[in-house]
Amino acid sequence: MYSKPILLLLFLLPSVLCFAQEEDLLKQIDNDSVTKEWAAPAFKSTRVIMSHSVEVLPAGVLDFRILHRFGNINQGISQFFGLDESTIRLGLDYGISNKLTVGLGRGSYKKELDAFVKYKLLQQATGLKASPVSVALVGGTTLFTTGFTDPTRENLFSSRMAYYAQVIAARRFNNLISLQIMPTLLHRNLVATNNDANDLFAAGFGGRVKLSNRISLTVDYYLVANQNENLNVHNPLSVGVDIETGGHVFQLHFTNAVGMNERVFLTETGNDWGKGQIQFGFNISRTFQLKKKKI
């Protein structure tokens, strides 16, 4: 007689199990593991501080950028710690597609124009066939419009120009830290002396530490390999804070680089951090969505 209740229990058990399973019905249709998920942006802006970040603009977005550098802080109170003087670069960048961004700008230093094309080759992701890093390619050109240092020689229009190319590889390691490296080649059509190489090679580093959802610490630096050592030129280093408020990103920073395009900051950074020759500066990025995405 004992066997019967046990038998009954055996049959009852499956139905009880079925009931227990219903706690998480979604598991029955779950297939999250096979989907590819894009990583969040490694940087808030398309620039780390002075250099290009790995990020490009989304399609249809116009980015108006105001870059501002004051004078050297170590000039003291008479120059109001450098705030009396300033250089500026105004620029417009536009996202042609989600991968391709183009930009134009003009800096007050040497009244120099610059333009670039930037293409996002790879986007970091997790999941199936995911790349662990993001990669972007940048090609740009600069053109100064002030007079030549030596007007007696034959100066061509092309003598005003320089070109640069960069490969940017970046990884957002987690919610806190993003790092990027950017090997860079700069070609100048005209150099001052025979000791100055027309082709300069530089290794760039950029990083970010997020302090909160809207505020992060940033740093970028270039190590120029074959700089003319007779010149008083230093490697450019900038450290700053990114503050994001809706459509704006404010990048407040300290830097020894006067110029705001690749040619100037790689070849004409005469200031030395070690001597306190640094400036306060800010970049303001204001984005406008010109073309809305259909959802």
Added chain:
Amino acid sequence: MMKMKMIIVVVLLATFAANAQDKYFTKTGKIEFFSKATLEDIEAKNKTVASILDTKSGAMQFSVLMKGFEFEKARMQEHFNENYVESDKFPKAEFKGTVVNNAAINYTRDGVHNVRVKGKLTIHGVTKNVETAGTIKIAGGKIETTSTFNILLSDYKVKIPSVVSNKVSNSIKITVDCKLEPLKA
């Protein structure tokens, strides 16, 4: 002994019934939300909602990847994920609940039913009890579930900085529309 056999048969039947075709699901359900503020209207759509309905028990569940929400403005999408719902920390929003008046619905016959759904909604890692009205439409062996309801971002600890308080509303209107098909076990 006869009685015992009968009981066994009934229990067996009940077991089979529980496994039988009474679950319906989708992975391409739609959820939209709408925020109306003084300066800006914000709208986002997600077309990859996973949802399952057990017509027998009335259990109803939804799961949605926050990164799957699409916005008209790319920056909004970025801010939504990074600053507001923190998608890296809380990748999914989930609802687990039941259809309160499930017993009154005949799923074998075509028709539209007004229902009340009650359960737990998890957004941004915060779980709240919610209850809302919706409809269940049965047509040709398929089930469509729809509902519109409001939530408060403050309930789910989604912070809105004061500088954008006239651009992002604390009250968000959510519309759910899922076309469910039979789940083959």
